[in-house]
Amino acid sequence: MNLDLTPEEQAFREEVRAFVREKLPAHIRHKVMNGLHLEKADHVLWLRTLHEKGWSAASWPREFGGPGWSPVEQYVFEEECAAGGAPRLIPFGLKMVAPVIMAFGNRAQQERYLPKIRSGEEWWCQGYSEPGAGSDLASLKCRAENRGDHYVVNGQKTWNTLGQHADWIFCLVRTDTEAKPQRGISFLLIDMKSPGITVRPIITLDGAHEVNEIWFEDVKVPVENRVGEENQGWTYAKFLLGHERTNIAGIGIAKRELARLKRVAAAERKDGRPLIDDPLFAARVAQAEIDLMALEITNLRVLSAEKEKRAPGPEASILKIKGTEIQQAISELLLQAVGPYALPFRREAMAAGWQGEPVGPDYAAPLGAWYLNLRKLSIFGGSNEIQKNIISQMILGL
Amino acid sequence: MDFALTEEQRQLEDTVRRFVGRDYGFEHRRAIQKTAEGWSRETWAQLADLGALAVNVPEEQGGLGYGPVETMLVMQAFGAGLLLEPYLASAVIATTLLRETGAADELLPALASGEKIAVLAHFEPHSRWDEAAVAATAHRYGDGWVIRGRKGVVPHGGAADLLIVSARTGGEAGPVGLFAVPRETPGLALAGYPTLDGHRAAELQLPGIYVPDTARLGGEACALPAVGRALDAGLAALCAEAVGVLEALLAATAEYLKTRKQFGQPIGRFQALQHRMADMLLHVEQARSMAMLAALRCADPDEAARRKALSAAKVTVGQACRFVGQQAVQLHGGMGMTDELNVSHWFKRLTAIELSFGDTDTHLQRFAALSAR
Ligand SMILES: Cc1cc2nc3c(=O)[nH]c(=O)nc-3n(C[C@H](O)[C@H](O)[C@H](O)COP(=O)(O)OP(=O)(O)OC[C@H]3O[C@@H](n4cnc5c(N)ncnc54)[C@H](O)[C@@H]3O)c2cc1C
Numbered sequence: 001m002n003l004d005l006t007p008e009e010q011a012f013r014e015e016v017r018a019f020v021r022e023k024l025p026a027h028i029r030h031k032v033m034n035g036l037h038l039e040k041a042d043h044v045l046w047l048r049t050l051h052e053k054g055w056s057a058a059s060w061p062r063e064f065g066g067p068g069w070s071p072v073e074q075y076v077f078e079e080e081c082a083a084g085g086a087p088r089l090i091p092f093g094l095k096m097v098a099p100v101i102m103a104f105g106n107r108a109q110q111e112r113y114l115p116k117i118r119s120g121e122e123w124w125c126q127g128y129s130e131p132g133a134g135s136d137l138a139s140l141k142c143r144a145e146n147r148g149d150h151y152v153v154n155g156q157k158t159w160n161t162l163g164q165h166a167d168w169i170f171c172l173v174r175t176d177t178e179a180k181p182q183r184g185i186s187f188l189l190i191d192m193k194s195p196g197i198t199v200r201p202i203i204t205l206d207g208a209h210e211v212n213e214i215w216f217e218d219v220k221v222p223v224e225n226r227v228g229e230e231n232q233g234w235t236y237a238k239f240l241l242g243h244e245r246t247n248i249a250g251i252g253i254a255k256r257e258l259a260r261l262k263r264v265a266a267a268e269r270k271d272g273r274p275l276i277d278d279p280l281f282a283a284r285v286a287q288a289e290i291d292l293m294a295l296e297i298t299n300l301r302v303l304s305a306e307k308e309k310r311a312p313g314p315e316a317s318i319l320k321i322k323g324t325e326i327q328q329a330i331s332e333l334l335l336q337a338v339g340p341y342a343l344p345f346r347r348e349a350m351a352a353g354w355q356g357e358p359v360g361p362d363y364a365a366p367l368g369a370w371y372l373n374l375r376k377l378s379i380f381g382g383s384n385e386i387q388k389n390i391i392s393q394m395i396l397g398l
Numbered sequence: 399m400d401f402a403l404t405e406e407q408r409q410l411e412d413t414v415r416r417f418v419g420r421d422y423g424f425e426h427r428r429a430i431q432k433t434a435e436g437w438s439r440e441t442w443a444q445l446a447d448l449g450a451l452a453v454n455v456p457e458e459q460g461g462l463g464y465g466p467v468e469t470m471l472v473m474q475a476f477g478a479g480l481l482l483e484p485y486l487a488s489a490v491i492a493t494t495l496l497r498e499t500g501a502a503d504e505l506l507p508a509l510a511s512g513e514k515i516a517v518l519a520h521f522e523p524h525s526r527w528d529e530a531a532v533a534a535t536a537h538r539y540g541d542g543w544v545i546r547g548r549k550g551v552v553p554h555g556g557a558a559d560l561l562i563v564s565a566r567t568g569g570e571a572g573p574v575g576l577f578a579v580p581r582e583t584p585g586l587a588l589a590g591y592p593t594l595d596g597h598r599a600a601e602l603q604l605p606g607i608y609v610p611d612t613a614r615l616g617g618e619a620c621a622l623p624a625v626g627r628a629l630d631a632g633l634a635a636l637c638a639e640a641v642g643v644l645e646a647l648l649a650a651t652a653e654y655l656k657t658r659k660q661f662g663q664p665i666g667r668f669q670a671l672q673h674r675m676a677d678m679l680l681h682v683e684q685a686r687s688m689a690m691l692a693a694l695r696c697a698d699p700d701e702a703a704r705r706k707a708l709s710a711a712k713v714t715v716g717q718a719c720r721f722v723g724q725q726a727v728q729l730h731g732g733m734g735m736t737d738e739l740n741v742s743h744w745f746k747r748l749t750a751i752e753l754s755f756g757d758t759d760t761h762l763q764r765f766a767a768l769s770a771r
Contacts, residue, residue: 129732132659134660134731134732135660135661135665135731136660136661136662139660139661139662158732159732202736202738203736203737203738204735204736204737204742205727205735205736205737205742205743205745205746207737211732211735268526269524269526270526271528280759280762280763281759284759332720335749335753336753336757336759339526339527339753339757340521340526340527340550340551340753340754341550341551342594342753343551343593343594343595343599343750343753343754344551344591344592344593344594344599345591345592345593345594345595346591346592357589359551359589359591359601360523360550360551368594371749372594372742372746372749375724375727375728375734375735376735378728379727379728379731379732379734379735380732383728383731384728385668385670385671385728388670389670
């Protein structure tokens with residue numbers, strides 16, 4: 001037993017670190033390091049930069065233009081990107097729809113969609129949730145009627161992250177209303193420019209426009225945009241949910257945020273001394289760091305099991321719960337660290353280059369919105385309650 | 399021992415609750431929040447008519463001469479309604495302070511009637527809730543004083559007609575004096591901004607402003623003890639407000655769990671969520687008890703006993719704010735994250751309360767220090 005990376009993996013880590021240091025534009029790094037608002041252009045620019053190097057699709061196999069990295073290499077890559085201040089790659093295209101298209105799509109679909117996902121030319125969003133179908137996704141109602149060469153889609157999707165930027169949406173739709181809920185679902189790829197689609201913003205508690213409602217009114221979707229077989233969409237969706245695990249724990253992001261917390265706590269003063277020297281605060285930071293250390297090793301255990309091609313099991317639920325709890329805990333400590341300056345709240349201050357009169361230290365301005373926004377982590381991607389149900393049923397057999 | 403309210407107290411509570419229920423609905427509040435000032439003068443006038451602004455003003459100065467228990471009842475109702483107006487800042491803290499200093503008899507009637515709003519500007523950008531960390535100075539100049547310094551995150555500073563500014567009068571280590579500084583004093587710079595919970599606060603710059611000697615409140619003695627007592631009254635009121643928010647949020651979440659269906663049943667049928675709600679209720683009841691303790695002890699002349707009780711209250715209330723606030727959002731799922739629903743607004747107020755007047759850890763440490771003796 002040994003926790004060290006192999007020399008090759010270590011060399012790979014150095015290579016990624018050097019690349020990020022050299023190629024990540026300074027203005028993007030600044031935003032990420034300080035929790036400022038990222039524009040669509042920032043995400044696209046970084047993805048294109050990676051694409052030029054052949055690294056944009058870190059989790060893809062070689063045959064589809066990925067680098068063919070092992071799970072450990074993918075993990076090292078994501079960790080170094082996060083540490084270096086790179087934006088998290090938007091997962092909907094690269095990590096959600098792409099694996100489904102690779103596994104269940106036909107050749108034509110693979111050739112049509114995958115290259116543009118990899119290059120950042122097309123932006124994807126996820127259309128699963130509906131007002132009445134959140135945790136109970138299989139109860140979804142958005143209807144697609146098969147009219148021979150096309151479907152007609154009617155209904156509503158909601159909570160679509162960054163759907164306002166999207167060129168395409170992958171949707172779970174109901175194609176059979178008679179069958180058991182899980183049996184009547186199909187997986188459709190829908191062009192966001194199709195007539196009959198309306199996107200409306202949902203403003204979240206932090207004042208951000210990050211999610212949307214999407215309405216479909218008699219939207220025509222060619223049948224060739226269906227992935228796999230009709231009424232088998234649920235199987236594909238489950239495959240997708242179980243597929244992505246290398247970054248579900250968000251270790252790299254948590255490490256970066258922990259470093260930010262330490263910087264802020266060193267700059268803040270309490271009773272005339274740096275806050276980080278306050279025994280109680282220092283203990284709180286230590287607790288978060290210890291939790292993160294344990295999770296990192298748990299994560300590596302899961303990855304190495306994957307390397308040995310053992311089927312990944314419900315361990316992803318462990319990573320998701322602990323990973324999100326740790327990120328939320330760090331965001332709470334960040335807010336606590338700045339004392340009374342946790343309160344000033346100006347949405348404008350979230351934009352890089354904002355010229356207004358700062359209130360309190362610079363680093364304090366985005367922390368309130370960051371804390372509020374991260375409450376989402378335990379709700380989406382299968383809420384933490386649902387993850388605990390999975391653990392108790394699938395791991396514990398209860 | 400007696401937890402019962404008097405008839406008069408019950409009437410006051412009814413009056414204020416009725417006002418919140420009838421005249422301070424969520425959409426109305428949202429409209430107020432969007433205005434430039436972020437609070438409503440019309441509401442302020444209504445509060446004056448109800449007598450709410452007179453609660454802490456002695457009868458001799460045109461007030462009702464009530465105390466912390468009545469303040470608690472009022473603040474609980476305002477918590478549920480998420481009142482945006484500077485009630486805590488002016489009608490509790492500044493009013494208590496003016497009463498304590500005994501020097502501003504002519505101001506109290508104006509506060510009770512709603513004619514004027516006063517706000518204490520005590521904490522400074524680096525004081526981090528350390529009440530003694532006053533660096534602002536006041537120097538004699540002619541018949542008056544020149545005040546120099548900065549005050550940070552002054553709650554509702556922008557709403558104030560009168561800022562009660564603390565400053566050291568005998569050089570850097572001298573006693574702290576209090577000065578009633580009119581908002582329009584030449585040189586005074588006030589930069590207002592919204593806070594996380596939709597309230598307002600301000601940074602105050604005093605680059606050597608002149609006030610006449612009559613602005614001085616409370617004589618030569620150091621004013622820190624009076625400031626401490628006013629802030630303690632404020633802290634007790636804040637705990638009461640938190641209880642009002644907590645109750646409302648608990649009730650709204652219980653209601654949501656009964657109506658929101660997933661997997662063919664109300665989500666409130668899931669035992670995991672039932673137990674979560676039970677934990678939330680435990681927090682609310684512990685907070686309620688401690689808010690009562692805070693109200694009953696906040697005017698105790700024994701400073702150590704008073705502060706121990708208040709710190710204990712703030713710790714319990716702060717923990718309730720965090721747990722209940724976060725879990726209410728969690729149990730509402732995506733809906734809890736929206737600006738549209740009142741749940742996130744209650745959550746944000748709880749977050750702000752937890753981080754005001756000293757956060758949970760600050761009071762935990764203060765309690766430990768007081769309790770070790
Ligand atoms: C910021 C954000 C971004 C999102 N982005 C997307 C996106 O891009 N695409 C998309 O399709 N969806 C997205 N979602 C939706 C997300 O997946 C859902 O919010 C999530 O599945 C929960 O569903 P719900 O909101 O309807 O809550 P509900 O399912 O109504 O759950 C409410 C509460 O009940 C609990 N609960 C439900 N069932 C059980 C049970 N059986 N046992 C115990 N507890 C239970 C939940 O854990 C939660 O606490 C996003 C959500 C958010 C908040």
